[in-house]
Amino acid sequence: MRRQVLLGAAGVGALALLWEGYKLVAPDDGVVVGELTVLPRTNDIAMPHLWDMAARAFEPVNSATDALPLWVAVLVAAAFTLGVAAVGWVVGVVVGLGTATLMQRFRTAESALLPWVVLSQTVPLIALAPLVRRWGSQLEVGTFDWQDWMSVAVIASYLAFFPVSIGALRGLSSPDAVHLDLMRSYGVGWWRTYRSLRLPAAVPHLIPALRLAAANAVIGTVVAEVSIGLRGGIGRMIVEFGASASADPAKQWSPIFGAVLVGLVAAGVCALIARGLARYRVSEVS
């Protein structure tokens, strides 16, 4: 455990050293071969010093009198993005598991659905975002009002469900013949076999799928925030601060680190889930 923490810290330290080391050694305009820039510029606009980024994080967001410190604003935005991504992840996992279950249960469903599942991931996200938003805004169910953040969550779930459905399908089909024979000899139906055998047996295949889904949900949320134009999240903040990069180059790095933080928290939650399911991950016996 301690070793892991040390190694992690060493990795971050190495990255920081690389950044500052390159900035120190390379010329301001980058390494140019002929007309071609092969290594990036190192001036303060392109590559601000790490300590400048840190210092900027503790200054107010803007010149308004009641402005929050930048790092607080970034944390608030990161929490918002994380929340939307979490909703997208949960929806994606449920839909993915449902699809996989359907495909496992009915062979025809597998041949009918699987190509579409794969095809669905080839649709570019940016094409999808405005569509989802428009469809959502046309939705009227009683007092229920479709919000923009829901469109973002839908897009995140769209990216998250794919690895789950593929991983779960493999996992649900993974029980040994001897276990299936045993269940049959007990005369129990599909549902109990599913609950007592297929679902637990699927866990080793599900864990990596859940991780991938979490990463996809975070990326989907950040990108969809931008293409839908949802305010309050980290994606929109990166674009906004990037626009003023030439005047305040260190500022845009804070939301970028915020996005990294969202990813880390998502990965951490997945690690916790994996730990909770550790019992189902012991290797097959005899």
Added chain:
Amino acid sequence: MNSSAPTRATATSAGTAGTPAGTAPDPHAAAAVEVRGVTRRFSSRSGEVVALSDVDLTVRAGEFVSLIGPSGCGKSTLLRLIADLDEPTAGELSVFGRPPRVARQNHDFGIAFQQAGLLPWRSVRTNVELPLQLHGTGRGARRARATELLEMVGLADFAEHLPHQLSGGMQQRVAIARALAERPSLLLMDEPFGALDEMTREHVQTELLRLRAETGAAVVFVTHSIPEAVYLSDRVVVMSARPGQVREVVPVGLGEARDRSDDVREDDAFFDRVRAVREALHGADGTTPRGVDRR
């Protein structure tokens, strides 16, 4: 050779048939297993394979019958047909006078395979409880029964272990305990000791005899090992391959299961029966008519 054996065997079978066979469900004391003219053909791309051809077999309540024969003689197929894990191409089977499907749904038999087949995420105890849990037995009764069974197979101290923490022989004993969980009057076993080393194997065999004497269940036991078949069985059904047929039924009868111990293995009668089975298996006299069921 058939003519020399049977008096003792008949007496034994009659004796075991009279013992209380657990919760024998049928008032007419139907045979545990009846197989009549059963044929099973598998068609594959490379042609048709006849796994079983016109097989007849009767296993009485409380009787221990081994199926032995070369690979591909259909002995496992026959067991799967009895367990309703497969269906015959022709012929009829019944388990306690009922079709195998009904027997399976009534939980009339317990089953054990060559692989212990324990669910790796369940503790030893909950593995034994599995059939009870699936059939809706309450928590308390389940727990009590599992404790009782684990004591019976000598694994009470390992109840909370996970299967991968146990040796192969111990896992197989857990699998047997699981097969006995619902007090079946019939136990179907497909080479359950095939993967065990010789020493563990002899130990578990003796244990199986004791359990069988305690429960009075009939057993159909598929094996590759002649000494194993002779040591355990009341009758040994010798099968031949391609097509799978019953070549001969050798009565063994080395005494009541409860009295049989490891000493039997060094008995002259034991060696005599082993020789009889071996000759039947290798067809010492090629003229032996098949399907001689000497009851």
